Amino acid sequence: MISPQARSDAQVLWDHHLMHHDPRPCSVAIGLGSHDLGVADAAVSLYRRGMAPLIVFTGASSRTTRARMPRGEAVHYRERALELGVPDSAVLTEPRARNTGENIRFSRALLEEAGVDLSSVLLISKPYEERRANATARKLWPGVEFVSASEPTTFEEYLASIQDDRMVVDMLVGALQRLMIYPAQGFMVRDPVPDEVAAAYERLCGAGFTSRLVADGNGARR
Template identity: 75%
Template sequence: MISAQAWSDAEVLWDFHQMHHAVRPCSVAVGLGSHDLGVADATVALYKQGMAPLIVFTGATSRTTLSRMPHGEAVHYRERALELGVPSVDIMVEPRARNTGENIQFTRDLLAEASIEVSSVLLVSKPYEERRAYATARKLWPDVDFVSASTPMTLQEYVDSIGDAHLVLDMLVGALQRLMIYPAQGFMVSMPVPDAVTAAYERLCVQGFTSRLAPTSKSESRVDNVTG
Protein backbone atom coordinates (compact mmCIF):
# COMPACT_ATOMS: atom_id res chain seq x y z
CA MET A 1 0.00 0.00 0.00
CA ILE A 2 1.39 3.37 -1.02
CA SER A 3 0.88 6.05 1.62
CA ALA A 4 -0.55 9.45 0.73
CA GLN A 5 2.81 11.07 1.53
CA ALA A 6 4.73 8.64 -0.67
CA TRP A 7 2.33 9.22 -3.55
CA SER A 8 2.63 12.99 -3.14
CA ASP A 9 6.42 12.72 -3.15
CA ALA A 10 6.31 10.50 -6.22
CA GLU A 11 4.22 13.13 -8.01
CA VAL A 12 6.98 15.67 -7.29
CA LEU A 13 9.62 13.39 -8.82
CA TRP A 14 7.38 12.49 -11.76
CA ASP A 15 6.94 16.15 -12.67
CA PHE A 16 10.64 16.96 -12.24
CA HIS A 17 11.83 14.08 -14.39
CA GLN A 18 9.97 15.52 -17.37
CA MET A 19 11.61 18.39 -19.24
CA HIS A 20 8.32 19.95 -20.37
CA HIS A 21 9.80 20.88 -23.73
CA ALA A 22 7.60 22.21 -26.50
CA VAL A 23 7.92 19.63 -29.27
CA ARG A 24 9.20 20.99 -32.57
CA PRO A 25 10.49 19.48 -35.83
CA CYS A 26 13.99 17.96 -35.56
CA SER A 27 16.47 16.25 -37.85
CA VAL A 28 15.76 12.83 -36.37
CA ALA A 29 13.69 11.17 -33.65
CA VAL A 30 15.60 8.80 -31.38
CA GLY A 31 13.58 6.26 -29.39
CA LEU A 32 15.52 5.01 -26.37
CA GLY A 33 15.12 1.29 -25.77
CA SER A 34 13.48 -0.01 -22.61
CA HIS A 35 10.84 -2.46 -21.43
CA ASP A 36 8.14 0.00 -22.47
CA LEU A 37 6.78 -0.26 -26.02
CA GLY A 38 5.04 3.02 -25.31
CA VAL A 39 8.32 4.70 -26.26
CA ALA A 40 8.02 3.25 -29.75
CA ASP A 41 4.40 4.37 -29.93
CA ALA A 42 5.30 7.91 -28.85
CA THR A 43 8.13 8.07 -31.38
CA VAL A 44 5.83 6.94 -34.18
CA ALA A 45 3.17 9.45 -33.18
CA LEU A 46 5.71 12.28 -33.38
CA TYR A 47 6.97 11.00 -36.74
CA LYS A 48 3.41 10.99 -38.08
CA GLN A 49 2.97 14.56 -36.84
CA GLY A 50 5.90 15.58 -39.04
CA MET A 51 8.26 16.19 -36.15
CA ALA A 52 11.09 14.12 -37.71
CA PRO A 53 11.65 12.53 -41.13
CA LEU A 54 13.69 9.67 -39.73
CA ILE A 55 13.52 7.41 -36.66
CA VAL A 56 16.42 5.69 -34.91
CA PHE A 57 15.57 3.04 -32.32
CA THR A 58 18.46 2.17 -30.00
CA GLY A 59 18.89 -0.60 -27.46
CA ALA A 60 20.05 -4.18 -26.96
CA THR A 61 18.55 -6.23 -24.13
CA SER A 62 18.75 -5.98 -20.34
CA ARG A 63 17.74 -8.12 -17.41
CA THR A 64 14.27 -6.58 -17.57
CA THR A 65 13.75 -6.99 -21.31
CA LEU A 66 15.49 -10.22 -22.27
CA SER A 67 12.41 -12.41 -21.87
CA ARG A 68 9.90 -10.06 -23.50
CA MET A 69 12.21 -8.62 -26.18
CA PRO A 70 14.65 -11.44 -26.98
CA HIS A 71 15.75 -9.91 -30.29
CA GLY A 72 16.65 -6.61 -28.64
CA GLU A 73 14.73 -3.52 -27.65
CA ALA A 74 15.49 -1.56 -30.83
CA VAL A 75 14.46 -4.47 -33.04
CA HIS A 76 11.14 -4.88 -31.24
CA TYR A 77 10.57 -1.12 -31.39
CA ARG A 78 11.14 -1.27 -35.15
CA GLU A 79 8.64 -4.11 -35.48
CA ARG A 80 6.11 -2.04 -33.55
CA ALA A 81 6.71 0.99 -35.78
CA LEU A 82 6.23 -1.11 -38.91
CA GLU A 83 2.95 -2.41 -37.48
CA LEU A 84 1.89 1.21 -37.00
CA GLY A 85 2.59 2.04 -40.63
CA VAL A 86 6.04 3.63 -40.63
CA PRO A 87 7.92 2.79 -43.87
CA SER A 88 10.99 0.66 -43.22
CA VAL A 89 13.14 3.15 -45.15
CA ASP A 90 12.44 5.74 -42.44
CA ILE A 91 13.64 3.53 -39.57
CA MET A 92 17.22 2.85 -38.50
CA VAL A 93 18.18 0.40 -35.76
CA GLU A 94 21.08 0.62 -33.35
CA PRO A 95 21.04 -2.79 -31.60
CA ARG A 96 24.10 -2.74 -29.32
CA ALA A 97 23.54 -0.07 -26.65
CA ARG A 98 23.14 -1.33 -23.09
CA ASN A 99 22.95 1.95 -21.20
CA THR A 100 21.89 5.53 -21.81
CA GLY A 101 25.38 6.70 -22.69
CA GLU A 102 25.77 4.01 -25.31
CA ASN A 103 22.31 4.84 -26.69
CA ILE A 104 23.56 8.34 -27.42
CA GLN A 105 27.10 7.46 -28.53
CA PHE A 106 26.12 4.61 -30.83
CA THR A 107 23.24 6.54 -32.37
CA ARG A 108 25.52 9.51 -33.03
CA ASP A 109 28.06 7.22 -34.69
CA LEU A 110 25.41 5.38 -36.73
CA LEU A 111 24.07 8.62 -38.19
CA ALA A 112 27.57 9.92 -38.89
CA GLU A 113 28.50 6.72 -40.71
CA ALA A 114 25.37 7.08 -42.84
CA SER A 115 26.37 10.70 -43.64
CA ILE A 116 23.11 11.99 -42.18
CA GLU A 117 23.45 15.60 -41.06
CA VAL A 118 21.98 16.16 -37.62
CA SER A 119 21.43 19.54 -36.04
CA SER A 120 18.61 18.60 -33.68
CA VAL A 121 17.30 15.42 -32.07
CA LEU A 122 13.85 14.61 -30.75
CA LEU A 123 14.82 12.41 -27.81
CA VAL A 124 11.97 10.06 -26.91
CA SER A 125 12.01 8.12 -23.65
CA LYS A 126 9.80 6.93 -20.83
CA PRO A 127 8.24 9.94 -19.04
CA TYR A 128 10.40 9.60 -15.94
CA GLU A 129 13.59 9.23 -18.02
CA GLU A 130 13.33 12.51 -19.94
CA ARG A 131 15.68 14.56 -17.76
CA ARG A 132 18.21 11.78 -17.34
CA ALA A 133 18.34 11.12 -21.09
CA TYR A 134 18.61 14.84 -21.84
CA ALA A 135 21.47 15.34 -19.38
CA THR A 136 23.33 12.36 -20.85
CA ALA A 137 22.81 13.53 -24.43
CA ARG A 138 24.01 17.05 -23.63
CA LYS A 139 27.23 15.57 -22.26
CA LEU A 140 27.97 13.18 -25.11
CA TRP A 141 26.61 15.08 -28.13
CA PRO A 142 27.07 18.75 -27.19
CA ASP A 143 26.87 20.22 -30.70
CA VAL A 144 23.27 19.10 -31.23
CA ASP A 145 20.03 20.63 -29.91
CA PHE A 146 17.84 18.18 -28.01
CA VAL A 147 14.10 18.25 -27.52
CA SER A 148 12.79 15.78 -24.95
CA ALA A 149 9.51 13.95 -25.43
CA SER A 150 7.52 11.04 -24.04
CA THR A 151 3.98 9.75 -23.93
CA PRO A 152 1.81 12.43 -22.29
CA MET A 153 0.38 10.77 -19.21
CA THR A 154 -0.09 11.18 -15.48
CA LEU A 155 1.73 9.19 -12.83
CA GLN A 156 -1.49 7.29 -12.11
CA GLU A 157 -1.87 6.41 -15.78
CA TYR A 158 1.70 5.16 -15.91
CA VAL A 159 1.27 3.08 -12.76
CA ASP A 160 -1.90 1.59 -14.22
CA SER A 161 -0.02 0.69 -17.43
CA ILE A 162 2.79 -1.03 -15.50
CA GLY A 163 0.58 -2.63 -12.87
CA ASP A 164 3.05 -2.23 -9.99
CA ALA A 165 3.00 1.05 -8.07
CA HIS A 166 5.91 0.15 -5.81
CA LEU A 167 8.13 -0.66 -8.78
CA VAL A 168 7.27 2.62 -10.48
CA LEU A 169 8.16 4.60 -7.35
CA ASP A 170 11.40 2.63 -7.10
CA MET A 171 12.21 3.64 -10.69
CA LEU A 172 11.44 7.31 -10.00
CA VAL A 173 13.83 7.24 -7.06
CA GLY A 174 16.54 5.46 -9.04
CA ALA A 175 16.33 7.93 -11.90
CA LEU A 176 16.63 10.87 -9.49
CA GLN A 177 19.67 9.36 -7.77
CA ARG A 178 21.44 9.03 -11.11
CA LEU A 179 20.80 12.69 -11.88
CA MET A 180 22.58 13.53 -8.65
CA ILE A 181 25.57 11.18 -8.81
CA TYR A 182 26.35 10.68 -12.50
CA PRO A 183 27.57 14.21 -13.34
CA ALA A 184 30.54 13.80 -10.99
CA GLN A 185 31.35 10.52 -12.73
CA GLY A 186 31.37 12.19 -16.15
CA PHE A 187 28.28 10.48 -17.52
CA MET A 188 25.99 13.51 -17.89
CA VAL A 189 25.85 17.25 -17.44
CA SER A 190 24.82 18.56 -14.05
CA MET A 191 21.21 19.64 -13.69
CA PRO A 192 20.19 21.44 -10.48
CA VAL A 193 17.75 19.53 -8.31
CA PRO A 194 15.38 21.78 -6.32
CA ASP A 195 15.31 21.33 -2.55
CA ALA A 196 11.68 20.18 -2.65
CA VAL A 197 12.59 17.40 -5.09
CA THR A 198 15.57 16.32 -2.99
CA ALA A 199 13.38 16.22 0.12
CA ALA A 200 10.75 14.10 -1.64
CA TYR A 201 13.47 11.75 -2.88
CA GLU A 202 14.94 11.36 0.62
CA ARG A 203 11.54 10.60 2.16
CA LEU A 204 10.90 7.94 -0.46
CA CYS A 205 14.29 6.37 0.24
CA VAL A 206 13.48 6.24 3.96
CA GLN A 207 10.19 4.52 3.12
CA GLY A 208 12.07 1.80 1.23
CA PHE A 209 11.61 2.67 -2.45
CA THR A 210 15.21 1.78 -3.15
CA SER A 211 15.35 -1.33 -5.33
CA ARG A 212 16.46 0.69 -8.38
CA LEU A 213 19.24 2.68 -6.75
CA ALA A 214 22.54 2.42 -8.61
CA PRO A 215 25.78 1.24 -6.98
CA THR A 216 27.73 4.25 -5.81
CA SER A 217 31.16 3.28 -7.16
CA LYS A 218 32.09 4.54 -10.65
CA SER A 219 33.14 1.16 -11.96
CA GLU A 220 29.88 -0.50 -10.95
CA SER A 221 27.39 2.20 -11.84
CA ARG A 222 28.49 2.59 -15.46
CA VAL A 223 27.02 -0.79 -16.37
CA ASP A 224 23.58 0.37 -15.26
CA ASN A 225 21.11 -0.03 -18.11
CA VAL A 226 18.78 2.57 -19.54
CA THR A 227 15.82 0.50 -18.44
CA GLY A 228 16.80 1.30 -14.88
Protein backbone atom coordinates in the same frame (compact mmCIF):
# COMPACT_ATOMS: atom_id res chain seq x y z
CA MET B 1 -0.08 -0.77 -3.67
CA ILE B 2 2.04 2.04 -2.29
CA SER B 3 1.26 4.38 0.60
CA PRO B 4 -0.32 7.80 0.08
CA GLN B 5 2.94 9.48 1.21
CA ALA B 6 5.02 7.43 -1.23
CA ARG B 7 2.56 8.19 -3.99
CA SER B 8 2.76 11.91 -3.25
CA ASP B 9 6.56 11.86 -3.16
CA ALA B 10 6.70 9.85 -6.39
CA GLN B 11 4.50 12.48 -8.06
CA VAL B 12 7.07 15.14 -7.07
CA LEU B 13 9.84 13.13 -8.72
CA TRP B 14 7.69 12.47 -11.80
CA ASP B 15 7.03 16.18 -12.27
CA HIS B 16 10.72 17.01 -11.95
CA HIS B 17 11.83 14.38 -14.47
CA LEU B 18 9.68 15.93 -17.20
CA MET B 19 11.48 18.59 -19.28
CA HIS B 20 8.21 20.18 -20.49
CA HIS B 21 9.58 20.82 -23.98
CA ASP B 22 7.19 21.56 -26.82
CA PRO B 23 7.91 19.10 -29.65
CA ARG B 24 9.14 20.74 -32.84
CA PRO B 25 10.56 19.42 -36.12
CA CYS B 26 14.06 17.98 -35.71
CA SER B 27 16.60 16.31 -37.98
CA VAL B 28 16.00 12.88 -36.45
CA ALA B 29 14.12 11.19 -33.61
CA ILE B 30 15.92 8.81 -31.25
CA GLY B 31 13.80 6.42 -29.18
CA LEU B 32 15.63 5.16 -26.10
CA GLY B 33 15.07 1.50 -25.25
CA SER B 34 13.28 0.49 -22.07
CA HIS B 35 10.60 -1.84 -20.73
CA ASP B 36 7.92 0.47 -22.13
CA LEU B 37 6.57 0.19 -25.69
CA GLY B 38 5.04 3.62 -25.13
CA VAL B 39 8.38 5.05 -26.27
CA ALA B 40 7.86 3.47 -29.68
CA ASP B 41 4.26 4.68 -29.78
CA ALA B 42 5.37 8.22 -28.96
CA ALA B 43 8.02 8.09 -31.69
CA VAL B 44 5.44 6.96 -34.24
CA SER B 45 3.02 9.70 -33.20
CA LEU B 46 5.70 12.37 -33.55
CA TYR B 47 6.83 10.94 -36.90
CA ARG B 48 3.25 11.13 -38.19
CA ARG B 49 3.09 14.77 -37.08
CA GLY B 50 6.13 15.56 -39.19
CA MET B 51 8.44 16.13 -36.25
CA ALA B 52 11.25 13.98 -37.72
CA PRO B 53 11.80 12.24 -41.08
CA LEU B 54 13.83 9.41 -39.54
CA ILE B 55 13.61 7.37 -36.32
CA VAL B 56 16.47 5.57 -34.58
CA PHE B 57 15.51 2.98 -31.98
CA THR B 58 18.35 2.08 -29.63
CA GLY B 59 18.66 -0.60 -26.96
CA ALA B 60 19.68 -4.19 -26.27
CA SER B 61 17.97 -5.80 -23.29
CA SER B 62 18.30 -5.68 -19.52
CA ARG B 63 17.06 -7.58 -16.50
CA THR B 64 13.86 -5.53 -16.58
CA THR B 65 13.20 -6.04 -20.31
CA ARG B 66 14.57 -9.48 -21.15
CA ALA B 67 11.29 -11.32 -20.52
CA ARG B 68 9.13 -8.71 -22.27
CA MET B 69 11.47 -8.03 -25.20
CA PRO B 70 13.57 -11.14 -25.81
CA ARG B 71 14.81 -9.92 -29.21
CA GLY B 72 16.05 -6.66 -27.70
CA GLU B 73 14.39 -3.32 -27.03
CA ALA B 74 15.31 -1.62 -30.32
CA VAL B 75 14.11 -4.60 -32.36
CA HIS B 76 10.76 -4.72 -30.58
CA TYR B 77 10.38 -0.95 -30.95
CA ARG B 78 11.09 -1.21 -34.67
CA GLU B 79 8.53 -4.00 -35.06
CA ARG B 80 5.97 -1.88 -33.23
CA ALA B 81 6.63 1.12 -35.49
CA LEU B 82 6.30 -0.98 -38.64
CA GLU B 83 3.04 -2.47 -37.34
CA LEU B 84 1.76 1.09 -36.89
CA GLY B 85 2.57 1.99 -40.48
CA VAL B 86 5.99 3.65 -40.38
CA PRO B 87 7.91 2.66 -43.56
CA ASP B 88 10.97 0.47 -43.12
CA SER B 89 13.12 3.12 -44.82
CA ALA B 90 12.31 5.59 -42.02
CA VAL B 91 13.58 3.39 -39.17
CA LEU B 92 17.16 2.61 -38.14
CA THR B 93 17.97 0.14 -35.37
CA GLU B 94 20.84 0.24 -32.90
CA PRO B 95 20.65 -3.04 -30.94
CA ARG B 96 23.74 -2.94 -28.69
CA ALA B 97 23.26 -0.12 -26.14
CA ARG B 98 22.81 -1.21 -22.52
CA ASN B 99 22.62 2.19 -20.81
CA THR B 100 21.72 5.78 -21.62
CA GLY B 101 25.28 6.80 -22.43
CA GLU B 102 25.59 3.96 -24.93
CA ASN B 103 22.18 4.87 -26.38
CA ILE B 104 23.58 8.27 -27.25
CA ARG B 105 27.07 7.25 -28.35
CA PHE B 106 25.97 4.30 -30.49
CA SER B 107 23.11 6.25 -32.09
CA ARG B 108 25.49 9.07 -32.93
CA ALA B 109 27.92 6.63 -34.54
CA LEU B 110 25.12 4.93 -36.49
CA LEU B 111 23.85 8.24 -37.87
CA GLU B 112 27.36 9.42 -38.77
CA GLU B 113 28.02 6.12 -40.58
CA ALA B 114 24.74 6.52 -42.46
CA GLY B 115 25.75 10.02 -43.51
CA VAL B 116 22.77 11.71 -41.86
CA ASP B 117 23.27 15.46 -41.60
CA LEU B 118 21.67 16.71 -38.42
CA SER B 119 21.59 19.70 -36.12
CA SER B 120 18.77 18.71 -33.77
CA VAL B 121 17.47 15.53 -32.15
CA LEU B 122 14.02 14.72 -30.84
CA LEU B 123 15.00 12.60 -27.83
CA ILE B 124 12.17 10.22 -26.91
CA SER B 125 12.18 8.33 -23.63
CA LYS B 126 9.94 7.21 -20.82
CA PRO B 127 8.42 10.28 -19.13
CA TYR B 128 10.56 9.90 -16.01
CA GLU B 129 13.77 9.57 -18.07
CA GLU B 130 13.40 12.86 -19.97
CA ARG B 131 15.69 14.95 -17.77
CA ARG B 132 18.33 12.26 -17.33
CA ALA B 133 18.45 11.47 -21.06
CA ASN B 134 18.67 15.15 -21.93
CA ALA B 135 21.53 15.77 -19.49
CA THR B 136 23.40 12.73 -20.81
CA ALA B 137 22.94 13.71 -24.45
CA ARG B 138 24.14 17.27 -23.86
CA LYS B 139 27.31 15.89 -22.24
CA LEU B 140 28.11 13.31 -24.91
CA TRP B 141 26.95 15.08 -28.07
CA PRO B 142 27.81 18.79 -27.89
CA GLY B 143 26.76 21.08 -30.71
CA VAL B 144 23.40 19.37 -31.21
CA GLU B 145 20.10 20.76 -29.94
CA PHE B 146 18.00 18.23 -28.03
CA VAL B 147 14.24 18.41 -27.66
CA SER B 148 12.90 15.98 -25.07
CA ALA B 149 9.65 14.10 -25.59
CA SER B 150 7.73 11.15 -24.21
CA GLU B 151 4.30 9.60 -24.34
CA PRO B 152 1.81 12.22 -23.08
CA THR B 153 0.46 10.71 -19.89
CA THR B 154 -0.06 11.54 -16.22
CA PHE B 155 1.66 9.74 -13.36
CA GLU B 156 -1.56 7.96 -12.40
CA GLU B 157 -2.22 6.92 -16.00
CA TYR B 158 1.32 5.60 -16.28
CA LEU B 159 0.99 3.54 -13.10
CA ALA B 160 -2.23 2.01 -14.45
CA SER B 161 -0.62 1.19 -17.80
CA ILE B 162 2.45 -0.52 -16.29
CA GLN B 163 0.52 -2.25 -13.47
CA ASP B 164 3.56 -2.47 -11.21
CA ASP B 165 3.55 0.53 -8.88
CA ARG B 166 6.66 -0.47 -6.96
CA MET B 167 8.74 -0.96 -10.09
CA VAL B 168 7.73 2.46 -11.42
CA VAL B 169 8.56 4.22 -8.16
CA ASP B 170 11.87 2.36 -7.94
CA MET B 171 12.65 3.61 -11.46
CA LEU B 172 11.75 7.20 -10.51
CA VAL B 173 14.08 7.00 -7.52
CA GLY B 174 16.90 5.46 -9.55
CA ALA B 175 16.64 8.10 -12.25
CA LEU B 176 16.76 10.90 -9.66
CA GLN B 177 19.82 9.41 -7.96
CA ARG B 178 21.66 9.37 -11.28
CA LEU B 179 20.84 13.03 -11.85
CA MET B 180 22.57 13.77 -8.55
CA ILE B 181 25.68 11.58 -8.78
CA TYR B 182 26.46 11.09 -12.48
CA PRO B 183 27.61 14.67 -13.26
CA ALA B 184 30.58 14.24 -10.91
CA GLN B 185 31.44 11.00 -12.69
CA GLY B 186 31.42 12.71 -16.09
CA PHE B 187 28.35 10.92 -17.43
CA MET B 188 26.07 13.94 -17.85
CA VAL B 189 25.88 17.70 -17.42
CA ARG B 190 24.85 19.01 -14.03
CA ASP B 191 21.12 19.67 -13.64
CA PRO B 192 20.33 21.02 -10.16
CA VAL B 193 17.78 19.12 -8.07
CA PRO B 194 15.45 21.40 -6.03
CA ASP B 195 15.37 20.85 -2.27
CA GLU B 196 11.77 19.63 -2.24
CA VAL B 197 12.59 17.01 -4.90
CA ALA B 198 15.65 15.84 -2.97
CA ALA B 199 13.54 15.56 0.20
CA ALA B 200 10.91 13.44 -1.58
CA TYR B 201 13.72 11.25 -2.92
CA GLU B 202 15.15 10.72 0.58
CA ARG B 203 11.75 9.73 1.96
CA LEU B 204 11.24 7.20 -0.84
CA CYS B 205 14.69 5.74 -0.23
CA GLY B 206 13.83 5.46 3.46
CA ALA B 207 10.60 3.69 2.52
CA GLY B 208 12.56 1.03 0.65
CA PHE B 209 12.20 2.08 -3.00
CA THR B 210 15.86 1.33 -3.65
CA SER B 211 16.10 -1.55 -6.13
CA ARG B 212 17.28 0.74 -8.96
CA LEU B 213 19.94 2.60 -6.99
CA VAL B 214 23.56 2.29 -8.09
CA ALA B 215 26.76 2.68 -6.06
CA ASP B 216 27.97 6.25 -5.88
CA GLY B 217 31.61 7.26 -6.10
CA ASN B 218 32.17 6.10 -2.53
CA GLY B 219 30.61 2.70 -3.08
CA ALA B 220 27.41 3.58 -1.25
CA ARG B 221 23.99 2.95 -2.78
CA ARG B 222 22.68 6.38 -1.71
